[in-house]
Amino acid sequence: MIAFLISERTVIALILINTLVLFLDEFPNVHSFTRGVLFWIDYACMIYFLLEATLKIRLHGFRGYWAVAWNRFDFIVVLLSMPSLLAPLMNVHAFAIFLVLRVGRLFRFFRIFHFIPNANKIFAGVGRSLRASVGIFAALFILNFSLAMGGTMLFAGIAPEHFGDPLRSAYSLFKVFTVEGWYEIPDALAEKGISASMIGVVRGYFIISVLTGGILGLSLANAIFVDEMTVDNTLTVEKMVGDLHREMNRLHAAMRQEQTAAWEQLQAELKRVQELMEKMKGGRG
Template sequence: MFKRFFLSERNVLTAIIINAIIICWMYFPQYRHHEWLEMVDHFFLIFFIVEAIVKIRVLGGKGYFGSKWNQFDFFIVLGSLPSLLTSFITVPNTSLLMILRLFRLIRLIRFIRFVPNLGQILAGLARAMRASVFVLLALVFLNFMLAIISCHFFAGVAPDFFGDPLVSAYSIFQMFTVEGWNEIPAVIAANAGEEVSPFLLGMMRFYFVLVVLLGGIFGMSLANAVFVDEMTMDNNKILEEKIDTLQEQILELKELLKNK
């Protein structure tokens, strides 16, 4: 009964979920370093240690470590062990231990195992990444070019957005996502004051509209289209195979009708 409890994937996943909730709870300001929550968290860590020991004893070393998921779980639990020190000794700086505790949240990845057609999804994802790489590179080069141009013209008037090439590249990427892009030309117009002619302000706004169109509307849309098309290619192939089979059956049926 004891061994079966720890060998049950459902029980382990339930413990992982509850532990994740406890860790999340501990990050609310009023519950940081809460004694009872710390104890519950340590209980779950001990639970995972016992789980690993039971599985190693039942499956054997080769059987246990032969599974990639078990290796993943073992090293996550092993990395969390130092957080138990807080129960026995006073640790002056617990920030590193808190980071090690967060590693246990990574075990939630185990739920991926239960995703239907996971292999097909991962294959589609890899195929989509390969197909999108040139589009993404084109977007990177476009971002780089526009970042340098924007840095040249607007570094003085809007240093928060275009003060240096890296900040400028981030601002251009933000515009590619069409997230709050209109705030940037508004800030530039406000900082420029009345010294700049309306014509130049209009050209500035036109430039940023062009940036959004090139990178945000056309560029990102193209990248999304290529990515989604490659992801769904397996489904298209299945449909094509079914259509081909159906056409062959129709042709065979026609031949039978002709012979009669």
């Protein structure tokens, strides 16, 4: 019975059911039509996940349970969901903190990643990519900060809605970095009736921003990220090539040994034939 309760199939089924319930319960019409049925299904799922964690801890011991990374993630998700267990006893929606923690229920769906094939390799690749991209992200942050400060100094009086303070400027420049619709802000500034020279400054500033931060910066970050994500495949291919090279060297060495042995055997046969011929000549004499 315990094996069934904590089996992967049971966990996956409950996660999918719980996710569907959470999805449907957010529709006002469905929520009113079901009259709390979905809430109690979600509540039962929370009880199950709490029971699952308890059974695993009892089965493997807390140290054994905690030693597995996915178990730690599951345990944190269960903890984030626990405030919702108080819902039948009190109006948790009256407390802002419970409204925030209520979102923790959504993390239960992320447990499905545990059952995705090669999930560990995927997350390891993401981790490597993030570590490798720290430098470029820091450079983009500094670039965004510098351009935001410059934008605030230059355009705060013209477009306070975009450059009224450094934070607004940083957000505006971040949108420019994404390249999507980067021209909308400078075009909007140009329509404010500013001088032709100022229009040139605005457009030049945004062209520099999109070239450095968008096309160059984000493209470089994307290239590094993808390269690190595929490094597993590269290492695998390199290992295969290395193994093949070593096997070829082994075969080549074996062939050379066989050739050497065959040549020595041939020389021995020739020597024996020569000795035999000399004996035959001596016998005739």
